[in-house]
Amino acid sequence: MNRRQFSVLGLIGGLAAAGFMPLSAGAQPLPDAIRMVIGSNAVSGDTYQNASIIAEALSAHLGIKVKVDAVGISEAFKAVGRDPRGTTVMFHHDQSYLSHLYGVRGFSDIFSAYKVGPVVSVNPGNAYLVPKQSPYQSVDDLLKAAADGTRIRVGIQAGGVSEIGYSALKNAARLAKPGSEANIVAVNSGSQADKNQQLFDGQVEVINGSVQANEQFTRLPDDDQKAMRFLWLTASREIIEEAPEAGFGQTSREQLLQYVTPAMRVTLDGQQDFVFDKDFFLLYNKDMPDEMVKAIDEALAAIYAKGDIQKTLKSSFFIPHFLPSQEAAAYLKTKDGNYRQVIEAIAAKN
Template structure:
């Protein structure tokens, strides 16, 4: 009786069309107890935490469960995921899950063998690179030309991920224009976004990997502020960026951000004909032993979340592009993407 009264109350407050599916999913939920989502980043100010929090909140409302997002980093996240096959621990990561393996970084197993690939839910078109606002280098051309002319350029990245593949592309671009000078671009290996930011604040890095979500706030600071920085490159395809809200992020519009995209305001050549681009995508990882029943339940619940339409609005307000695929669709997509970038990494490193 208590549950019936609660259902009626929710339906009166929220409307039967929205509330009824949530109650159905709650009743059918095969995951008992609270759910912990570990993420492959230690930063609560980066894009991984932001995207994960948005989807976790929407999923929690849909299945009427308590869901907590923990920024523990990929190593601790993998360990936590390995211990719990019931679905009470899930993981959210991005392309670094397979890029780290391709780069042969310690701790990165082949995610397609070690885990189950769960649904994708968002693309970040704002993955990019920044310089201090008082930097002598104002754009990518100046950075690449400086390296080509013998200047040492220190680039703060997290090894084995989307930051390293962009760094690899920079080195390749220098090599194409100035053969033999590519080693003037030097990797400063750090951790999550806060570590990369700190490397710039401390004057240890000339360029850092960052994101619109995490770093746009610093681009609004005056040039004499130690934390002030500017974007010089966004790795996403311009077609991906054009799907973002016109208002962009913070005080920077989509059109202003498009000037940092390949083919519009920036060129980072991959070869004589093509520029390098990379869309950073977020997806779930599941314990290999998690039951098909739980996988199907989460697929269906997230499909309903996206069918409702509200999470798309929330994602786009934070400059993410909604990008839902079921587990099976995501597995196929990311395997193909892995294979494509494996060839690119091999060609860039020759």
């Protein structure tokens, strides 16, 4: 599940050779105003931040108005699903297909119900944390405890990005000692604050969190009830290596590398390590004209070739990762298939 590599300059060269050069604002097939609905209600989270960066760049490059609208995932799917004209597009992340894999009610298969647009960035911060006083110093410690019969409670938000690492832990436990996966159990909650409180109150041994939301708690004194430390970052090593050297907060990039593979190993199949990079991407109505899809691909290719957007993304601790629509669809479909195997493997044993 290594991240696909992509050359922006190669895309532009290919487009030119095929006779497809970026269109000027006056000639483009796109409307003068585009509503970019996002799968989040929050205007302070990572989805809104990423969407705003992309919307601002497209607006400036194309000379149109692209406005971000934080409507939540259900409303976002409904909005893009009823607008084939291209005046509404959706911006979200891997939850778009993971929730369908987990069987969450109301989630369709995005690969058949919508058109997959370009991948634009990665949030490298998806993390699992323990209290600073926890006996678990590594993922291996946690899996050994489960194999010895200890019950490990993991605080997650069910049905998406928060759960996929938990599923990977159960699968790794199953592979290490069949049956021990039953000792890794989910404690479902809502917001990150709820998960944090579970850890503070001793209701769970591990929580899903993020570098951005939880790094502040890793700086607290060891005897503080709220003090926690990272146990595992699900991101691929190559993604963390692209992060700014300063890392995030007071945690450097070198320190963050201690929590990713191969320093922390969660096996996928006994040979490969599980990784999960939280990708952000666009989704379109399945009947949106191909010329509009192409116009957005070309605009983003030119924007990424210029290089300024990479600096903007990294300044907010996001990693640039641009794939045009066709490559993005294949890349995300591969991720969908890989994570489906993990989810089905543990479901078959429960």
